[in-house]
Amino acid sequence: MSSQKILESTAQAFANSWEMMPCPKGSPSSCVSIETEVSCPTGLVFNYKVKTCNSSCRSLSARDRSCDIEDILVDGCTCPDGMYQNNEGNCVQKSECDCYVEDETVQPGKSILIDDNKWYEGDLPCKRGCYCPVGMVRNSKGICIHPDDCPCSFGDREYEQGSVTSVGCNECTCIKGSWNCTQNECQSTCHVYGEGHYRTFDGESYSFDGLCQYTFLEDYCGQENGTFRILTESVPCCENGLTCSRKIIVAFQDQNIILQDGKVTAVQTAESEDCERSASSYSIHTVGLYLIVKLLNGIILIWDKYTKVSVILDPSWQNKVCGLCGNNNGDLKDDFTTRHSSVAAGALEFANSWKTSQECSDTVTQSFPCDSNPYCKAWAEKKCEIIRDDTFRDCHSKVDPTTYYNACIEEACSCDMEGKYLGFCTAVAMYAEACNAAGVCVSWRKPNLCPVYCDYYNAPGECSWHYEPCGTVTAKTCKDQVIGQKFSSLLEGCYAKCPENAPYLDENTMKCVQLSECSCFYNDVIPAGGAVVDDCGRTCSCTAGELECSVSLAPTTSVLSTSAAVTTGARSSTS
Known part of the structure; x- marks a missing residue:
């Protein structure tokens, strides 16, 4: 600090500030100016x-x-x-x-043999030891190989020359020690599960569990010409306010498609100009433990019938959406963009902005199960260690378990309700699903750990249904075969191996049947050969799993109310 109480930046300025008087010419050498x-x-x-x-x-x-x-x-x-x-x-x-x-000094311009995987000219003295022959290199196992046979590395693992691995929707081939990957534009996924654990399309993870209805995803984004809106609302249990299920409403083409209580219901919100188009705006498929809703615009929802919902978008939707799932623009920094187009500082401000009604109060503070049940935390940490232990060892290098482990602890802290609220199983299933998507199939469920009971579907004396951690649809289905084949490898659940005399899986009844026995669905299951009058006034008959409808007799103004068949007999330990 200088004499003027200023913090000087240099010793010179500091010392000079304390001089009593300038050094006169001819003064003794003991008086020396710092300017010297x-x-x-x-x-x-x-x-x-x-x-x-x-x-x-x-x-x-x-x-x-x-x-x-x-x-x-x-x-x-x-x-x-x-x-x-x-x-x-x-x-x-x-x-x-x-x-x-090491101990050698190399002059500029000189070159040496640093390692036996690359050659340099040099004049350093030779060192004794074992080296690969000229033209060969040593791999990680110490074996001399030809450079063209070098392996590739990905996620702390080595892949042999010619190996192929999947990264998202792209395939990468190991060629001479380097990866050669396709450049496909991939779909993006957003999900929510349990007590409000979200992951946006761009990969931002956060937790929020408000008591209102919120915009999960939409393409309106401040404009009036949007085409769809997906809303989410937590449904608490009777005890402790825990989220035991989640209600999802999809507003699309004059309909509200409602996912709640293990079933799908469609309600027409206004008289449609095209009744037939409105009735076919979505399709429903059962794959494993999950229900898949495919909209006519290509958007896909995957629902576990409890708290987990995933939305999958094609690349064409990039930077065209908003809501709790973010804006899908490939940038995590602006994922917390609010309804008013500003970027929030945290999850609370961000999520509150996406309420659908201002009459519902903002969530000011959040209390998660571990806050209410601190005595459960040690038990939860022990249970959730499965995510970080050897069970998922092969996946750790491809999918970071940290976020899933922390979410699992929060879910498992509801230990006094484990028989009713199975959040722990959902949390582990989420990590297993992420591993499946990364190409690592893990069979983690056991009879005493989140079991799935597929025997419910087996008729007495039969054994067609089995649990698969990464299922494969081998049976033909009465509905769209492509959906089942596309998602079965990613979704666990009960899968049938239908016999030759009944080769088709009827998703409405979850039974193996002949094609002529395939049922249909409209408000309820319609058996093969049955008929129904639809809301467009047409008479429709069920033939080989397809509704064949006559020409409309008269226009209708009735409210459309349809439900999709959902068989919930196979009780799984997911929520």
Whole structure:
């Protein structure tokens, strides 16, 4: 601090501020002005802020140990900016610095044999040891191979030459030690599960569990010409306010498609100009434990019939959506964009902005199960360790388990309701699903750990239905075969191996049947050969799983109310 109580930046200014009087000419040598010029050796310059870290040529070749301690700035002689001090103490340009390899000093322009996986010319003395023959290299196992046979690395694993692995929707092939990948534009996924654990399309994870109805996803985004809106609302249990299920409403083409209580219901919100188009605006499929709703615009919802909902978008929707799922623009930094197009500082402000009604109060603070049940936390941490232990060992390098582990602890902290609220199983199932998507199938369920009972579907004496952690649809289905084949490898659940005399799986009844026995669905299951009058006034008959409708007899103004068949007999430990 100077005499004027100013914090000076240099010792020179500090010292001069405390001088009593200027040094007169001819004064004794004991009175020396700080202005006196300091003499430095040739090539060095005086500086009041000299640092030692990374100032030498040697620091360019290896870690400078002087950087391990706090670098206190001192006054002294140092190299000019952009130059480095060599072993002789001279300041040289970076290009003139020696290189240092272990105990060897290599002059500029010289080259040496650093390792036996790449050749350099040099004149260093030979060292005794075992080397690969000329033209061959050593792999990670110490075996000499031809360079064209070098493996590739991905996620802490090695893949042999010619191996193919999937990264998202792209396939990568190992060619001569390097990956050659396709450049497909991939679909993006957003999901929510349990006590409000969200992951946006761009990969931002956050937790929010408000008591209102919120916009999960839409394409209106402040405009009036949107085409769809997906709303979400938590449905609490009777005890402790835990979320035991989630209500989803899809507003699309004059209909509200409602996912609630294990079933799908469609309600027409206004008289449609095209009754037939409105009736076919979506389709429903059962794959494993999940129900898949496919909209006519290509958007796909995957629902576990409890708290987990995923929405899948094609690349054409990039940067065209908004809501709790984010804007799908590939940038995490603006995922918390509010309804008013500003970027919120946190999840609370962001999520509250997407309420559908201002009459519902904002969520000010959040209380998760571990806050209410701290005595459960030790039990929860022990249970959730399955995500980080050897069970999922092969997946850890591809999917970081940290976020899923932390979410699992929050879910498992409802330990006193584990028989009713099975959030722990849902949390582990979420990580298993992420692993499946990354190409790692893990069979983690056991008879005493979140079991799935597929025997419910087996008729007495039959054994067609089995649980599969990464199912494969082998049976033909009465409905769209493509959906089942596309998602079965990613979704666990009960899968049938239908016999030759009944090769078709009827998703409405979950039975193996002949094609002529395939049922249909309109407000209720319509058996093969049955008929119904639809809301367009047409008479429709069920033939081989398809409704064949006659020409409409008269226009209708009735409210459409249809439900999709959902068989919930196979009780799974997911919520």
